[in-house]
Amino acid sequence: xxxxxxxxxxxxxxxxxxxxxxxxxxxxxxxxxxxxxxxxxxxxxxxxxxxxxxxxxxxxxxxxxxxxxxxxxxxxxxxxxxxxxxxxxxxxxxxxxxxxxxxxxxxxxxxxxxxxxxxxxxxxxxxxxxxxxxxxxxxxxxxxxxxxxxxxxxxxxxxxxxxxxxxxx
Amino acid sequence: xxxxxxxxxxxxxxxxxxxxxxxxxxxxxxxxxxxxxxxxxxxxxxxxxxxxxxxxxxxxxxxxxxxxxxxxxxxxxxxxxxxxxxxxxxxxxxxxxxxxxxxxxxxxxxxxxxxxxxxxxxxxxxxxxxxxxxxxxxxxxxxxxxxxxxxxxxxxxxxxxxxxxxxxxxxxxxxxxxxxxxxxxxxxxxxxxxxxxxxxxxxxxxx
Numbered sequence: 001x002x003x004x005x006x007x008x009x010x011x012x013x014x015x016x017x018x019x020x021x022x023x024x025x026x027x028x029x030x031x032x033x034x035x036x037x038x039x040x041x042x043x044x045x046x047x048x049x050x051x052x053x054x055x056x057x058x059x060x061x062x063x064x065x066x067x068x069x070x071x072x073x074x075x076x077x078x079x080x081x082x083x084x085x086x087x088x089x090x091x092x093x094x095x096x097x098x099x100x101x102x103x104x105x106x107x108x109x110x111x112x113x114x115x116x117x118x119x120x121x122x123x124x125x126x127x128x129x130x131x132x133x134x135x136x137x138x139x140x141x142x143x144x145x146x147x148x149x150x151x152x153x154x155x156x157x158x159x160x161x162x163x164x165x166x167x168x169x
Numbered sequence: 170x171x172x173x174x175x176x177x178x179x180x181x182x183x184x185x186x187x188x189x190x191x192x193x194x195x196x197x198x199x200x201x202x203x204x205x206x207x208x209x210x211x212x213x214x215x216x217x218x219x220x221x222x223x224x225x226x227x228x229x230x231x232x233x234x235x236x237x238x239x240x241x242x243x244x245x246x247x248x249x250x251x252x253x254x255x256x257x258x259x260x261x262x263x264x265x266x267x268x269x270x271x272x273x274x275x276x277x278x279x280x281x282x283x284x285x286x287x288x289x290x291x292x293x294x295x296x297x298x299x300x301x302x303x304x305x306x307x308x309x310x311x312x313x314x315x316x317x318x319x320x321x322x323x324x325x326x327x328x329x330x331x332x333x334x335x336x337x338x339x340x341x342x343x344x345x346x347x348x349x350x351x352x353x354x355x356x357x358x359x360x361x362x363x364x365x366x367x368x369x370x371x372x373x374x375x376x
Contacts, residue, residue, distance in 0.1 A: 114221070128230050130223070137221040139266060141236040143229065144212045 048084045062093075064100075075109060083117050096126075098135075192334035194326075198362050199372040203274060203305050204328035207232070213273040216299070218242065218280050222324035224332060225276070229325070237267050242322070246283050246338055256288050260295035272299050276325070277308035282318045282341035286353050289345070293354040297375075306357065306373040309364070311344035316367030318344040347371050 043061035046052060050066035061078045064085040071090045072079060079093035085100035092107040098118040106112055108126030116134035125142040207213060212233045217225060220240030229236050245263065249256040275296070281289050311318055320338035323331055347369055351359050357373035364370050 129226055130230075131221040131226045133223045135221065135223075136240070137238050138240070139238065140270065141221070141226060141229075141238065144233040144235060 043078070043080065046085075081118075192324075192332045195331045195333060195364065195370075197329070197331060197364070197370045199360060199370050200307055200325065200331065201328040202360075203307065203372065209233070214270055216267070216272045216275040219276060219278040219323055222322070224324035224326045228327060235270070237270060237272065239263060239266065241280050242278060242283070242338065245280075249288060253287055253291050257291045257295060260292055264295055264299060267299050270299065271301055272304055273301075275300070275304065275306040276323075277306050278323045279309045279318055279321065279341065281308060281350055281353075282311070282344050283339075285343055286345070286349060289350070289353040290355075293356070297356060300356075300375050302375055304375040306354075306375075308350070308371050308373070310347045310350055310361075310369045310371045312363070312367040312369055313346055314344065316344050318368065 041061075043063040044058065046062070046064045046066045046068065048065045052066070052068045052070070054070045056062070056068065056070070056072045056074075058072075058074045058077060060074075061080075062072070062074055063080045063082055064072070064087060065082040066084075067086045067088075069088045072087065072092070074093040076094055078095040078097070079091060080097045081087050081091075081100045081102055083099045087101070088103045090104045090106075091102065092109070094109045095111050095113070096106050096108040097113045097115065098106070098120055099115040100118065102118070102120045102122060104122045106120070106122060106124045106126075108124070108129070110126070111128040111130070112124050112126040113130045114120055114132060114135040114137055116132040118132070119136045121138050123140045123142065124137075127143060129141050129143060131137055209232075212235070215229060215234055215236045217236055217238050218241040219225075220243060221236070221238040226236060226238075241263065245259065249259065281292070284292055309318070309323075318341045320336050320340055321333040322336040323333050326332050345353070347359055347361055350371065351357060351373070354373065356375055358376050360372040360374070362370045
């Protein structure tokens with residue numbers, strides 16, 4: 001846990017991690033994880049061998065190259081799920097860029113980008129969504145922020161049983 | 170009703186103006202006709218069965234909409250044989266992600282041609298619960314049974330323009346004509362426009 005502790009800074013939202021599992025620690029390979037408020041423009045990084053279970057809340061940009069299960073909320077900052085990253089989590093950030101795998105719902109307060117290497121199963125809510133050629137996505141993209149005027153329309157009838165019997169007849 | 174469409178091999182500049190789009194451009198009229206009907210103040214929903222194409226999502230992001238994406242062309246291409254109940258279960262399972270959603274516009278592309286007529290009927294009936302009277306479906310069909318439907322991947326670049334690119338996929342066994350499709354999908358009526366090389370752009374409306 002110590003590697004995730006941040007120096008106290010009232011101006012920054014703290015990172016809280018419910019639990020962290022280090023998968024096969026590799027002493028010779030130090031994965032960078034931000035331990036201080038980041039003003040350099042470089043994101044904090046959850047490295048490739050790190051698994052996080054729980055909720056992550058942050059006040060700086062974050063790059064996930066490891067595995068996260070739970071939630072990530074960076075409402076005023078950018079979140080990138082890197083090529084080796086995997087998030088079975090609900091994600092909220094100003095800008096969400098997905099280069100790896102995400103299973104869960106994604107909210108981009110400004111934009112969501114699924115890169116060519118990205119694989120997403122879940123729903124995306126953002127005013128702007130970019131899906132690069134080659135990306136794999138299954139789910140719903142909601143580009144109506146505010147949800148105004150969403151009138152539910154009555155559905156048609158029909159069911160599989162009748163479909164099969166009618167097709168076979 | 171029938172209006173001439175054109176296909177060109179031009180490489181138009183994409184919306185960002187940076188990279189040229191590779192692929193052939195098809196200038197249709199039926200897609201544009203559907204977009205013209207849209208009330209800009211009202212949210213609409215789209216089901217895209219060709220996966221989330223880059224240009225398609227970018228195009229729809231100019232509108233207040235929800236786009237449901239599933240790549241039937243990749244995942245459910247020639248899947249079932251003659252087992253119609255299995256096909257029905259699979260379609261039902263794959264459509265389940267729509268949940269309580271109701272679809273206003275469906276991009277079928279050329280998926281119906283990968284299904285036999287009985288399979289297409291099962292598909293249509295499994296899709297029907299997510300549609301409403303007035304839902305429109307856009308697809309490409311064959312002018313006649315001898316026409317060849319090549320495996321393309323389509324993207325909506327603008328209401329007037331669809332781009333198609335060759336894709337590695339089996340050639341459809343069943344290039345259905347528009348009348349065969351309407352016969353299989355019992356709850357639709359047809360509008361159509363012609364394309365070159367024996368293909369037809371089809372707009373179906375649920376009635």
